Amino acid sequence: MSEAALAAIAALAVAVLTFAQDAVPGLTFYHTWQYALAVAVGIGLVVRHTLRRRRYRVAMLGVAAIGLAGLYAGLTGADTELLTRGPGQVVHAAKGAVVRFPIVDGAQVRTGSATLDVTGRGALRPGGRRYVGTSILLSQMHPAAYIEAYDADGRHLTVTQPQGTAFLSPLLLFPARAHLRERVYAIDLFALPALSQSVQAFYFTPADIAAVQHIPPPRDAAVLVAVTGSGHALLPHGIAFLRQGAATEVGGVRLTATIGRYPVLVVASAPWPPLLAGGTLIALAGLAIRRRKERAALTVDGTA
Numbered sequence: 001m002s003e004a005a006l007a008a009i010a011a012l013a014v015a016v017l018t019f020a021q022d023a024v025p026g027l028t029f030y031h032t033w034q035y036a037l038a039v040a041v042g043i044g045l046v047v048r049h050t051l052r053r054r055r056y057r058v059a060m061l062g063v064a065a066i067g068l069a070g071l072y073a074g075l076t077g078a079d080t081e082l083l084t085r086g087p088g089q090v091v092h093a094a095k096g097a098v099v100r101f102p103i104v105d106g107a108q109v110r111t112g113s114a115t116l117d118v119t120g121r122g123a124l125r126p127g128g129r130r131y132v133g134t135s136i137l138l139s140q141m142h143p144a145a146y147i148e149a150y151d152a153d154g155r156h157l158t159v160t161q162p163q164g165t166a167f168l169s170p171l172l173l174f175p176a177r178a179h180l181r182e183r184v185y186a187i188d189l190f191a192l193p194a195l196s197q198s199v200q201a202f203y204f205t206p207a208d209i210a211a212v213q214h215i216p217p218p219r220d221a222a223v224l225v226a227v228t229g230s231g232h233a234l235l236p237h238g239i240a241f242l243r244q245g246a247a248t249e250v251g252g253v254r255l256t257a258t259i260g261r262y263p264v265l266v267v268a269s270a271p272w273p274p275l276l277a278g279g280t281l282i283a284l285a286g287l288a289i290r291r292r293k294e295r296a297a298l299t300v301d302g303t304a
Contacts, residue, residue: 007049011063011283014042018070018271025129025136026080026268035074043067056290062283069271069279073134077269084142084175084264086166093267094135099124101265104171106146106258110245115139116263126263136270143203144262145172145223145242149192150254157253160191172223173262174203183208185224192253196230199255204241220244221259227251 017039021030029035043064050060083091087103098119108114116124116139124130130137147170149157159170174186186203202224206217220243227238227250238251247256 003049004053007046010042010045011059014039014046014063014067014070015280017042018066019276021070021073021270022136022273022276025138025270026266028080030074030269031077031079036071039067039071039074056286058289059283059286062279062281062286065279065282066271066276069275073269073271077134078267080269081267082264083267084165084173086161086164086169086173087171089166091265093132093137093265095133097121097130097132097137099137099265101263104146104262106148106245108260109144109146109171109262110258110260112141112261114261114263116265124263124265126261131270131273134269134272136268138266138268139263140266141261142264143174143186143221144260145174145188145201145203146170146258146260147172147190147201148256148258150247151195152252152254154254157192157194160193161189162191163189171262172201172203173264174201178202181212183211195253197235197251197253198228198232200226200228201257209241223257223259225250225255227253 017035046060046063050056078094083093085091085101087101089101091099091101093099100117100119102114102116104114112126115126118124118130118137121130124137124139126139126141128139147159149159151157158168160167161169164173172188172190174188176187177184178187180202185208188201189198190201191198204212204222204224206219206221209215209222210217222244223242225240225242227235229235235251240248240250242248242255242257244259245256247254
């Protein structure tokens with residue numbers, strides 16, 4: 001392989017490795033020494049070839065700008081964070097960005113239509129992103145269930161989450177994992193203070209339901225609940241599946257779960273897009289200038 005071909009491959013590798021941070025943000029690999037070494041070696045090969053051949057110097061500057069942006073973001077950027085918060089809560093993310101988690105009802109949970117709000121930057125919709133310095137704010141939708149509870153007389157019961165991020169919230173976000181009959185499920189906890197009851201809630205995907213009940217996968221997920229009293233003992237008839245939107249009697253109360261999605265915030269580091277765009281334009285301009293000079297030289301020699 002010629003030195004020019006090797007330098008071209010190195011330049012392409014630098015661009016791919018750097019742009020990958022924006023295309024597929026959040027990978028741990030971007031913060032490893034292997035990633036930094038690969039980008040640095042690529043830059044070094046391009047610079048070495050350019051200085052030896054005294055060609056494509058402008059293009060080299062563009063490639064170097066792209067690679068250094070990737071190195072800076074990978075070496076100095078914070079590790080990826082997954083921030084789960086309850087409705088109405090506020091989190092201060094990268095570079096002081098303020099993100100507010102939406103207050104929702106059951107319908108919004110079921111449709112997965114809730115959006116995060118970045119102060120001064122507008123709504124952050126599912127799958128969307130906002131750049132703050134060398135960080136990206138991403139909105140991802142995670143499983144959630146909106147719980148409504150009533151006692152035997154039909155009176156509405158307040159749902160609290162003593163161990164959750166939001167104490168007074170009927171929204172379950174299933175942040176933990178637990179083993180149940182040799183399988184692992186997402187789990188959350190809530191309480192019914194008026195009755196001194198606690199409830200464990202396991203999130204069952206359609207595939208989980210099919211595996212446990214030996215049936216074809218249903219359309220919707222479900223929540224398996226176990227209701228305990230003040231002595232932490234399981235209440236009579238205290239275990240039941242809560243199907244999508246169906247009121248279910250369990251442990252002397254009536255529970256309804258609206259199952260769907262709620263946004264969580266992912267904060268990842270990545271190069272600032274305008275810097276990458278500038279480096280790309282410089283590299284392309286350098287290639288165009290060099291090609292133009294070569295064509296002009298051939299014309300003067302009378303060989304074209």
